[in-house]
Amino acid sequence: VIPDAGLVVSVAAAETYAVRRRVLRDGTPSDDVTFDADHAETTRHLVVHDAEGVVVATSTWIERESPDHPGIHALQLRGMAVIPERRGLRLGVRLIDAGVALARERGCPIVWANARDSALDFYLAHGFTVIGDGFLTHDTRLPHHRIWRPV
Ligand SMILES: CC(C)(COP(=O)(O)OP(=O)(O)OC[C@H]1O[C@@H](n2cnc3c(N)ncnc32)[C@H](O)[C@@H]1OP(=O)(O)O)[C@@H](O)C(=O)NCCC(=O)NCCS
Numbered sequence: 001v002i003p004d005a006g007l008v009v010s011v012a013a014a015e016t017y018a019v020r021r022r023v024l025r026d027g028t029p030s031d032d033v034t035f036d037a038d039h040a041e042t043t044r045h046l047v048v049h050d051a052e053g054v055v056v057a058t059s060t061w062i063e064r065e066s067p068d069h070p071g072i073h074a075l076q077l078r079g080m081a082v083i084p085e086r087r088g089l090r091l092g093v094r095l096i097d098a099g100v101a102l103a104r105e106r107g108c109p110i111v112w113a114n115a116r117d118s119a120l121d122f123y124l125a126h127g128f129t130v131i132g133d134g135f136l137t138h139d140t141r142l143p144h145h146r147i148w149r150p151v
Helices: 013-023 090-107 115-123
Strands: 008-011 043-048 055-063 073-083 110-116 129-136 143-150
Touching: 008 073, 008 090, 013 055, 013 073, 043 090, 043 129, 055 090, 073 090, 110 129, 115 129, 115 143
Parallel strands: 073 110
Antiparallel strands: 008 043, 043 055, 055 073, 110 143, 129 143
């Protein structure tokens, strides 16, 4: 069965790996496309397929507190990626909306992420705020800032 094109759906972790590899591990020191919480029972991989059933946009939502908001039940967004051919079609926005809806269902008052500086304006335009100083992540050696938004 080919998944309906354009809908945000929840899939197994492995369904995200091709897009993660292509978009997020392109020229980075690590080519590991797995995340430690990929198979946790509470983790959700929310994606969009094209009309052929190929995954074109991915996001992973992990139940984990933010270092900036200790003691607050939160969802961490990781692996946000849209293939180049499908950018600017609001797939990224739809994944954020779906993750925030999931956070609301789970009773999480905030969502957060370690955001690449190259994508910061995307997040700032969609309800997120930067918190703290910039840093490099181990996997990518690219500049990041922590971002968060209320649910
Ligand atoms: C960032 C990313 C996920 C956005 O996905 P997308 O589906 O292209 O974004 P959308 O179409 O939903 O964009 C919505 C709006 O954000 C803007 N936007 C998208 N990417 C942006 C970026 N990198 N910087 C600034 N603005 C951006 C769009 O122009 C659009 O603006 P509009 O509302 O005025 O039309 C996608 O560009 C991507 O995969 N980038 C490479 C990987 C990456 O950086 N991922 C994030 C890691 S933290």
